[in-house]
Structure formats: C-alpha cells, structure tokens
Amino acid sequence: MAYGQTGTGKTYTVGNLGKNDASERGIMVRAVEDIIANTSLPHESVEVSYLQMYKETIQDLLAPEKVSIPIVEDAKTGEVLLPGASVIKIHDLDHFMELLQHGEANRHAANTKLNINSSRSHAILMITVKRSIVGNAETDKFSDRNVTGFVEHTDTGVKMIRKGKLLIVDLAGSERIDKSGSEGQLLEEAKFINLSLTALGKCINAVAENSPHIPTRESKLTRILRDSFGGSARTSLIITIGPSARHHAETTSTIMFGQRAMKVVNVMKVKEEFDYESLSRKLENQVEHLTKEVDRQQKLRDNYKNEMEKKIKECQNSSMEKEKKLVSRSEFLEKDNARIELEMKTMLDELNHQKEYNKLLHDEVARLEMSIEHYKQNQRESSTYQKALADTTQMYENQIAALIEQMEDERVRCERAEKQSDDLKAVLCDHESSMKLYQTENSKYQKELFDAKQTYEKNIEQLNQQLDDMHLRCEHAEKQVNSLRKLSSDQTSEQKLLSETVQHYEENISNLEKQLDNERCSRQHAEKEMETLKKCLNDEKTSQDQLKNKISDLMERLEDKEQRYQVTVEEMHSLQTENVNLLSEKEMFKGELDTLKEKLLSEEKKRIMLENELVQLNKGQSGNSEGNEATLKCELDALKEKLLAEEKQRMTLENELLKLNKHLSRDSEGVEDQKMSVKQHMRESSSFRSAIGLSRSISGQRATIAKICEEVGLEKILKLLSSDDIEVQMHALKVVANLAAEDANQEKIVNEGGLDALLMLLQTSQNTTILRVASGAVANLAMNESNQGMIMNKGGARLLADTASKTDDPQTLRMVAGAIANLCGNVSLHTKLKEGGGIKALLSIAGSTNVDVVAQVARGLANFAKCETREVFQGNRTGRSLLMEDGALTWLIVNSKITSDATRRHMELALCHLAQNENNSQDFISSGGLREVIRISSESAREDIRNLAKKTLKFNRMFRAQIPAD
Numbered sequence: 001m002a003y004g005q006t007g008t009g010k011t012y013t014v015g016n017l018g019k020n021d022a023s024e025r026g027i028m029v030r031a032v033e034d035i036i037a038n039t040s041l042p043h044e045s046v047e048v049s050y051l052q053m054y055k056e057t058i059q060d061l062l063a064p065e066k067v068s069i070p071i072v073e074d075a076k077t078g079e080v081l082l083p084g085a086s087v088i089k090i091h092d093l094d095h096f097m098e099l100l101q102h103g104e105a106n107r108h109a110a111n112t113k114l115n116i117n118s119s120r121s122h123a124i125l126m127i128t129v130k131r132s133i134v135g136n137a138e139t140d141k142f143s144d145r146n147v148t149g150f151v152e153h154t155d156t157g158v159k160m161i162r163k164g165k166l167l168i169v170d171l172a173g174s175e176r177i178d179k180s181g182s183e184g185q186l187l188e189e190a191k192f193i194n195l196s197l198t199a200l201g202k203c204i205n206a207v208a209e210n211s212p213h214i215p216t217r218e219s220k221l222t223r224i225l226r227d228s229f230g231g232s233a234r235t236s237l238i239i240t241i242g243p244s245a246r247h248h249a250e251t252t253s254t255i256m257f258g259q260r261a262m263k264v265v266n267v268m269k270v271k272e273e274f275d276y277e278s279l280s281r282k283l284e285n286q287v288e289h290l291t292k293e294v295d296r297q298q299k300l301r302d303n304y305k306n307e308m309e310k311k312i313k314e315c316q317n318s319s320m321e322k323e324k325k326l327v328s329r330s331e332f333l334e335k336d337n338a339r340i341e342l343e344m345k346t347m348l349d350e351l352n353h354q355k356e357y358n359k360l361l362h363d364e365v366a367r368l369e370m371s372i373e374h375y376k377q378n379q380r381e382s383s384t385y386q387k388a389l390a391d392t393t394q395m396y397e398n399q400i401a402a403l404i405e406q407m408e409d410e411r412v413r414c415e416r417a418e419k420q421s422d423d424l425k426a427v428l429c430d431h432e433s434s435m436k437l438y439q440t441e442n443s444k445y446q447k448e449l450f451d452a453k454q455t456y457e458k459n460i461e462q463l464n465q466q467l468d469d470m471h472l473r474c475e476h477a478e479k480q481v482n483s484l485r486k487l488s489s490d491q492t493s494e495q496k497l498l499s500e501t502v503q504h505y506e507e508n509i510s511n512l513e514k515q516l517d518n519e520r521c522s523r524q525h526a527e528k529e530m531e532t533l534k535k536c537l538n539d540e541k542t543s544q545d546q547l548k549n550k551i552s553d554l555m556e557r558l559e560d561k562e563q564r565y566q567v568t569v570e571e572m573h574s575l576q577t578e579n580v581n582l583l584s585e586k587e588m589f590k591g592e593l594d595t596l597k598e599k600l601l602s603e604e605k606k607r608i609m610l611e612n613e614l615v616q617l618n619k620g621q622s623g624n625s626e627g628n629e630a631t632l633k634c635e636l637d638a639l640k641e642k643l644l645a646e647e648k649q650r651m652t653l654e655n656e657l658l659k660l661n662k663h664l665s666r667d668s669e670g671v672e673d674q675k676m677s678v679k680q681h682m683r684e685s686s687s688f689r690s691a692i693g694l695s696r697s698i699s700g701q702r703a704t705i706a707k708i709c710e711e712v713g714l715e716k717i718l719k720l721l722s723s724d725d726i727e728v729q730m731h732a733l734k735v736v737a738n739l740a741a742e743d744a745n746q747e748k749i750v751n752e753g754g755l756d757a758l759l760m761l762l763q764t765s766q767n768t769t770i771l772r773v774a775s776g777a778v779a780n781l782a783m784n785e786s787n788q789g790m791i792m793n794k795g796g797a798r799l800l801a802d803t804a805s806k807t808d809d810p811q812t813l814r815m816v817a818g819a820i821a822n823l824c825g826n827v828s829l830h831t832k833l834k835e836g837g838g839i840k841a842l843l844s845i846a847g848s849t850n851v852d853v854v855a856q857v858a859r860g861l862a863n864f865a866k867c868e869t870r871e872v873f874q875g876n877r878t879g880r881s882l883l884m885e886d887g888a889l890t891w892l893i894v895n896s897k898i899t900s901d902a903t904r905r906h907m908e909l910a911l912c913h914l915a916q917n918e919n920n921s922q923d924f925i926s927s928g929g930l931r932e933v934i935r936i937s938s939e940s941a942r943e944d945i946r947n948l949a950k951k952t953l954k955f956n957r958m959f960r961a962q963i964p965a966d
C-alpha cells in the first residue's frame with residue numbers, strides 16, 4: 001500500500017509503467033515481472049484483477065462497464081472475494097503492461113492544486129498465483145484441515161492448490177481540503193477519500209493495539225483489505241511525503257500513520273486448498289480400484305474355493321476309482337487265485353493220474369518180464385524156436401533191459417511211463433503167451449513186439465517229455481502262485497497305501513479347510529489387533545507425554561530433594577556438634593544435680609534443727625512472764641529471720657533445680673530418673689516439713705513479707721536499704737533478699753533500683769550479715785539471665801570480688817562464689833567477668849576450706865569451661881581459655897582429688913571441658929593436666945565423665961601424640 005499526501009509520488013512509486021526506461025518501473029510492474037520470472041506458466045497460473053474504489057463504489061478498471069462490484073467474504077476461510085470483477089490470466093509481462101495501461105486509462109483522475117494528475121480513487125491491483133502441489137499422506141488427513149479451509153499439512157497425498165494473493169494498492173492522496181482547494185465534485189471526492197483513509201487508519205490502529213475488534217466495516221476500502229491486516233498476511237506500507245516545510249503537518253501525520261502501522265505483527269500462513277476435482281477423480285479411481293481389487297480378491301477366493309472343491313472331488317473320485325480298481329483287482333486276483341487253484345488241482349489230479357499211469361506201466365513191465373520168463377520157458381521147450389527166440393529174446397531182453405534201465409531211470413519222474421511199460425509188459429506177456437500158443441507166429445509177434453516196443457519207447461519219451469513239461473509247468477505254476485501271492489500281498493499293501501493316501505488326502509483337505517478357517521480367524525484377529533495396537537500406540541503416546549511430564553517433574557523434585565538433602569546434611573553436622581556439647585552439658589548438669597541433692601539433705605538437717613529450736617522456744621515462751629515477752633519476741637523474730645534466710649536458700653536451690661530440670665528434660669532417661677528421684681526426695685522433704693508444721697510457718701512468713709511489701713510498698717523498702725539505722729537496713733535487706741528469691745519479683749526489684757541498692761551495700765557495708773544477705777540476693781538475681789548483663793554492667797563482678805576479699809565468712813564467700821558461678825554460665829559475659837577480676841576472685845575464694853564454698857567455685861569453673869568450649873566448637877571463639885591465665889587449671893589439677901564427690905565431679909568436668917579445647921593442649925601437657933585427664937578417664941566415679949575424658953583424649957591430636965600406644 002502506498003499512503004501519503006496528494007502529489008507526493010504514490011502513483012509514481014507503485015503504478016509507473018516505465019515503458020521507455022525499465023528503471024522507471026513502479027512496484028506493480030516489477031512485482032509481476034518477478035512473479036512471472038519465478039513461475040512456470042503452463043503449470044502455474046498468474047491471474048490479475050484491477051479495480052478502483054471511487055466514492056465508496058468498486059469498479060473494474062479492466063472492464064469499466066462493471067460498476068458496483070460487491071465484496072464477499074468467504075465464511076469458512078475469511079478470504080475477501082470480489083465475485084463480479086474480471087480475472088484475467090496473464091501470459092507474459094507485455095500482456096500485463098497492456099492490461100495495466102488499459103486500467104490506468106480508466107482510472108479517475110482530476111486536477112487538483114497540489115497534483116495536476118491527482119488520483120481521485122484508490123487503485124487496487126489483485127494478483128493471484130496458483131500452484132498445484134501433491135502431498136504424501138492419505139485422504140484421511142482431511143481432518144487436518146483448519147477452520148479457514150486451508151490445509152496446513154502439505155503431505156496429504158492429495159493434489160492441492162497453493163494459492164498466493166498479492167494486493168498492490170495505490171491509495172488516493174490524503175489532503176487538506178483548504179490546501180488542495182477542492183470544491184464541488186472534487187470536494188465530494190476528497191471527503192470520500194479522507195473518509196476511507198480515516199477508516200484505514202482506524203483499522204491499522206486497532207490491529208497494532210491487538211484490539212479484539214477491527215472496524216473494517218466502516219469503509220469498502222477496509223473491507224477489501226480485511227484479510228490483509230495482520231493475521232496471515234504480510235503487509236508493506238510505503239509512505240510518501242512532501243519535503244516542503246508547508247507540508248509539515250501532513251508529513252508529521254503521515255509519518256505517525258506509518259509508525260502505527262509498524263506495530264502490526266503478522267504471522268505468515270501458507271494457503272492451500274484441495275483440488276477437489278482431481279481429488280474426487282482420484283478418490284473415484286481409488287474406489288474403482290478398490291472395488292476391482294475386492295472383486296479380484298473375491299474371484300480369487302472363489303477360484304480357490306472351486307479349485308479346492310474340485311481337488312476334493314478329484315481326490316474323492318480317484319479314491320473311489322482306486323477303490324473300484326482295488327475291488328476289481330482283488331476280484332480278479334481272487335478269480336485268478338481260484339483259477340490257479342483249479343489249475344493246481346487239475347495239475348495235481350493229472351499228476352496223480354500220471355502216477356497211476358506210471359504204476360500201470362510198472363505193472364505192465366512186470367507182466368512183460370513174466371511173459372519173457374514164460375517165453376524162456378517156451379524156448380527151452382522148442383530148441384529151434386528157442387534159438388531164434390533166444391536171439392529175439394536176447395534182443396528183447398536187451399531192449400527190455402534198456403527199457404527197464406530207462407524205466408528205472410525215469411521211474412521216479414515218469415510213473416506214467418512205468419504204467420505204459422507195465423501195459424507193454426502186459427502186451428508183451430500177451431504176446432509171449434500168444435507166442436507160446438502160436439510159435440509159428442513168433443516172428444510176427446516179435447515184430448509186433450518190436451513195433452510195440454518202439455511205440456512204447458516213443459510213448460515213454462513223450463511221457464517223459466510230458467512229465468518234464470509237467471514239472472516245468474508245476475514249477476511255473478508254483479512260481480506263478482508265488483508271484484501271484486506276492487502280487488496279492490503287493491496289492492494288499494498297495495490297497496493299504498491307497499487307503500492311507502486317501503486318508504492323507506482327506507486329512508490334507510480337512511487341514512487346508514482348517515487352515516483356511518484359521519487364516520480367516522487370524523486375519524480378523526490381526527485386524528482387531530491392528531485396531532488395538534493403534535489404540536495402544538495412541539495410549540503409548542499419551543503415556544509417553546505423561547511420562548515425560550512426570551520425568552521432568554521428578555527431575556525437579558529430585559533437584560529440590562538434593563538441595564534439601566544438602567541442607568539436611570549441613571544441619572545434621574551442626575546437630576552432631578550440638579549433640580556433643582549437649583552431652584557434656586548433660587554430664588555437668590548431672591554433677592550439679594548431685595551437689596544439689598547433697599545440699600538439700602544438709603538444708604533439711606538444718607531445718608529440722610531450727611524447727612526443734614522453734615518448738616523449744618514456743619514451749620519456753622508459754623512459761624515466761626509477760627516482762628520477758630518482748631525479749632522472747634525479739635529472739636523469735638531473729639529465729640524467724642534465720643528461717644527466712646534458710647527458706648530463701650532452699651528456694652534458691654529449688655529454682656536452680658527447676659532450671660536444671662528444664663535443661664535435663666531433653667536428656668536421657670537416666671537423667672530423667674534422677675530428676676524423678678530428686679522430686680521424690682523433695683516430696684519426701686516436703687512431707688517431712690509438713691509433718692513438723694514448718695511449711696505453715698514458711699508460708700506464714702512469706703505471706704507476712706508479701707503483706708509488708710504490699711502495705712509499705714517496694715519502693716519504700718528499697719529506700720530503707722540506705723537507712724542509717726543498721727537494724728532497719730538489715731530488716732529491709734532481708735525482705736528484699738526474700739523477695740529476690742522469687743523469679744516473679746526480680747524484674748520489679750531490678751526496675752525499682754533494688755539491684756543498684758544491693759550492689760551499693762556490697763560496696764559500702766562492712767557488716768558481715770549485710771554483706772552475706774546482699775550477696776545472696778545478688779546471687780539470686782544472677783540466676784536469671786536477663787539480670788546477669790545488668791549486674792556485670794553495673795560493676796557487679798568487681799564488687800563481688802571486693803566483697804570476697806574483705807571477708808572470710810564462709811556463708812558470704814559461698815554466696816559470692818554462687819553469684820560468680822551463675823555469671824560464669826553466660827558466655828557473653830566471660831571477658832567482662834575476667835576483666836572485672838571475677839575469675840581471680842573465684843579462685844581466691846577457692847582457698848577457703850569450706851566444702852560448700854569450694855563446691856561453688858568448682859561449679860563456676862565447670863560452667864565457664866563448658867560454655868567456652870561450646871563457643872570454640874561452634875566456631876565463635878578461638879584461642880586458649882580465659883581461665884588459664886588466672887591459674888584455674890593448676891587449682892583444678894591440685895584439687896581434683898578432693899573428697900567431696902559433687903565438687904570433684906565439677907572439677908573433673910571443668911578439666912574435661914578445658915581439655916576439649918585444643919588451644920589449651922599445651923597447657924595441659926606442660927602442667928600435668930593431661931595426666932589428670934588420663935586419670936579421670938579411668939578413675940572417675942562417674943561413667944559419663946570417664947567417657948567424656950576418653951573422648952577428649954581420643955579426639956585431641958596433641959594428646960594422642962603424647963600418650964604411649966599401649
């Protein structure tokens with residue numbers, strides 16, 4: 001689109017033909033030239049429409065008679081169509097130039113002041129390029145078609161048309177009517193032009209701002225350009241300006257318009273549509289092909305079926321024929337057998353007959369022999385005849401002998417011949433008898449005999465031959481019988497084979513049928529399986545996606561867990577360190593607990609003694625006169641005060657116990673048991689006290705003090721601490737000390753200046769009782785961590801040290817040592833405590849022979865060492881212990897074998913804690929502390945302390961180096 005003030009060169013830039021000089025050509029000509037150069041025209045088409053929009057009507061510049069061309073939007077694709085406009089397929093660039101020139105001639109132009117050939121209409125050149133493409137997939141990809149009707153996937157295997165549309169718009173010039181001097185018709189035109197350009201501006205604004213509504217309906221220009229704003233089209237805008245200063249306003253507005261248009265974001269989309277004709281043709285072909293294929297398959301199936309049926313029939317026929325043949329063959333064989341049997345029978349009969357005949361012959365030979373004998377007899381009777389007869393007989397005898405020989409030779413095989421021979425003999429015998437009868441006819445007879453003999457010989461030969469033949473035939477018959485038998489057996493086996501073959505064929509057929517059925521089943525099954533597999537594949541894909549998501553989720557969680565694991569490991573390390581500290585702390589508390597138990601016991605004893613004293617006093621009181629009443633009352637008050645002090649101490653111990661119990665509540669069951677036993681002990685003490693009525697008295701005193709405090713006011717009582725009257729001062733101090741023994745009152749006492757007053761007393765008073773009670777009160781306040789800092793800040797450490805230095809009263813020293821020992825448990829005060837002389841004071845107090853005082857010192861040192869070593873373990877502190885310089889180690893080494901169990905435990909713990917700090921190792925080695933730790937590791941009365949010492953020795957490298965391997 002070319003947009004700009006009138007006369008600034010839009011038409012020149014966009015529509016110039018450049019007929020004479022190609023370098024003068026405008027974008028329209030250059031674009032089409034480029035398109036043609038990249039298009040193979042017979043296969044691809046380039047079509048153009050050239051329109052103008054004049055006063056909100058659309059006219060066809062290529063067919064000027066076509067006016068008011070409607071604008072239509074394809075409901076599916078959203079494509080803007082101009083159905084009435086002529087669409088001309090161009091052949092080449094010249095053809096296009098002709099069309100453009102023709103169109104230009106039809107364009108409305110009028111002279112304006114600014115441009116003598118001003119365009120009064122918007123010219124729209126619409127170039128459509130179509131290209132056929134073929135995809136790869138099947139038509140079921142139709143589902144991929146998007147809502148716009150275009151196909152996103154080109155691999156559809158279907159012929160499609162890829163379509164590109166290029167609109168080149170030469171907008172009519174925007175103008176200031178006053179400047180252009182438009183009037184009448186021109187003014188009218190200018191209004192329409194400005195209206196449509198304003199609408200275009202609005203649309204561009206809306207698209208640039210991603211507005212859901214684009215007001216394209218306000219002008220036909222924007223309706224035509226509807227599918228060119230944003231969306232799937234790419235839009236280029238050329239803005240033209242007049243450089244003259246007088247056009248400054250227009251130039252600015254034009255540039256602003258261009259800037260807005262630059263905000264439009266386009267996403268290109270390839271537009272493709274199916275070539276439905278070719279698709280339908282292709283589908284028809286496919287349907288036809290598939291139908292043919294189905295028919296072919298059906299035919300193949302039918303043929304196969306027919307063939308199979310035919311084969312089955314053939315098999316059946318052949319089996320029937322074979323059966324028939326078999327039957328006929330067997331019949332034939334049976335007949336043949338019968339025939340052969342008959343023949344055999346005949347031959348056997350013949351053989352028997354032959355045998356009989358042979359027998360007959362034999363008989364005849366015998367008869368002939370008899371005839372010969374008879375002839376010989378006749379011969380003897382007639383010498384003449386006899387001679388001739390002898391010759392004849394001789395001849396006959398020779399013949400007969402030969403015959404007999406022959407007969408003998410052939411007797412076995414030729415019985416018939418024997419028979420014949422017998423016959424001949426019989427005949428011979430007849431002849432002989434007739435010779436006898438007719439001697440004359442001897443010659444005749446001899447001749448006949450000779451003839452007969454010859455005949456017989458021939459006959460015998462014949463018979464022999466017959467016999468041989470018979471034998472041969474017999475053999476042949478036997479062979480035949482054998483071969484027939486063999487044949488018969490062969491026939492039987494053949495029959496069997498045939499039946500087997502038939503059975504085999506039948507089986508084959510049934511198998512084939514089964515196979516056919518199986519084939520069908522498996523095909524159906526395979527089809528089902530295919531569907532299932534498709535589903536599975538889809539499911540698989542879905543599950544794969546889910547798995548991917550899960551994997552990424554798991555990876556994230558794994559990373560998170562790893563991080564947490566790292567944190568946990570670090571925490572674990574710190575917990576381990578803390579655990580070590582807690583263990584040592586626990587051991588220390590155990591020691592302290594034992595000390596407390598002992599103290600409680602001694603307190604109980606004192607209390608019983610006091611109670612007895614009180615009972616005695618009460619008894620004495622009743623017996624005294626009224627004059628002594630005041631004195632006794634004073635004594636009673638003093639005793640009560642004593643009781644109060646004891647009670648306070650007890651309270652202090654109980655508080656300490658409570659505090660320890662709190663610490664110990666985290667520890668092991670053994671400690672828990674100890675706590676229970678202490679509680680039990682306390683309960684027992686309490687029950688004992690109640691038995692003697694002391695509790696009533698104590699609660700009465702407390703109530704009295706509370707009442708006094710309520711009545712007088714704490715402020716006044718505190719003021720009394722600075723009273724000049726030492727008695728008043730003392731009573732007030734006792735009341736304050738009593739109040740300080742209870743946690744609940746401590747804050748109030750401190751806030752109202754009680755701590756200051758007590759420290760002042762420590763500083764100024766020389767009175768032992770005051771110093772003792774005041775240091776006891778300070779010790780009570782020092783039990784509370786919130787007061788410890790304040791005590792230190794107010795110079796408490798120094799004052800306690802001074803107090804210790806100016807008295808050797810063991811109770812006072814015990815109170816001072818207790819107060820310092822409490823302060824030793826606060827690691828933040830260690831340096832101040834040392835600098836304030838607290839440690840030194842503690843160690844100087846340690847010179848006392850009083851067991852309780854020493855116990856407090858040992859407790860303080862153990863407290864200090866434990867806290868300090870914990871700080872070292874936690875990395876908050878480095879270097880030797882602050883206790884070292886003041887000689888604490890030496891004191892501990894010297895006194896660690898003292899008899900009191902509780903004190904010894906404190907000392908052993910203090911040594912172990914100090915030994916745990918590797919910076920103290922050298923001190924331990926040089927001073928003999930290491931030996932002490934080694935001793936503790938084996939000799940300590942407490943297993944936990946022994947273990948602590950062993951652990952200390954094990955983990956300290958310097959100690960390990962010092963200890964021999966054995």
Ligand SMILES: Nc1ncnc2c1ncn2[C@@H]1O[C@H](COP(=O)(O)OP(=O)(O)OP(=O)(O)O)[C@@H](O)[C@H]1O
Nearest residue numbers: 005006007008009010011012013115118119172173
């Ligand atoms: N780059 C250029 N080189 C030479 N002459 C030019 C150039 N640009 C414009 N002209 C000339 O300036 C005059 C006005 O140009 P043209 O008609 O293209 O302006 P237009 O912006 O289309 O005006 P209108 O909006 O009134 O139609 C024409 O005579 C044109 O030949």
